[in-house]
Amino acid sequence: MQNEDRWLTTKEVCVYLSISRQTLMFWIETKNFPAVKVGKFWRYKQNEIDIWMRSSDENRFDKEV
Secondary structure: OOHHHOEEOHHHHHHHHOOOHHHHHHHHHHOOOOOEEEOOEEEEEHHHHHHHHHHHHHHHHHHHO
């Protein structure tokens, strides 16, 4: 299985992005961060996170110009 197809836990996403759990939950609630609720747990597809991060970077640069 490729890394892009891998589902991550909340802890893994926080380590992967070097962010706190609080920041991740804020992004889910307000920034349309790609997450799926499975029972009481959140899961995240690594490929979708990478796409979201690139998209967020592009939008941030567009606003600065």
